[in-house]
Amino acid sequence: MAHQPLTRLLKLPEVCERRARGATSHYNDISRGLWTRPVKCGVRSSSWPEHEVEALIRARIAGKTDDEIRALVAKLEADRAKA
Numbered sequence: 001m002a003h004q005p006l007t008r009l010l011k012l013p014e015v016c017e018r019r020a021r022g023a024t025s026h027y028n029d030i031s032r033g034l035w036t037r038p039v040k041c042g043v044r045s046s047s048w049p050e051h052e053v054e055a056l057i058r059a060r061i062a063g064k065t066d067d068e069i070r071a072l073v074a075k076l077e078a079d080r081a082k083a
Contacts, residue, residue, distance in 0.1 A: 009047035
């Protein structure tokens with residue numbers, strides 16, 4: 001069985017920098033279904049898979065609607081369960 005390459009996990013400051021958004025706006029987007037929920041890495045530590053961050057940024061650049069972004073978020077989060 002072939003192994004998939006590991007994805008890098010990004011902390012909140014790097015995600016916000018890549019998105020050009022503040023932390024409050026970032027978490028508001030999560031609440032609205034416009035961004036994936038974080039992956040818990042420990043009791044007080046959360047991160048986001050880099051490939052998800054890139055996919056969501058590319059979708060915004062491509063002019064996807066909020067509904068299309070929500071569908072992408074749902075797919076990305078569902079794919080986590082398959083990993």
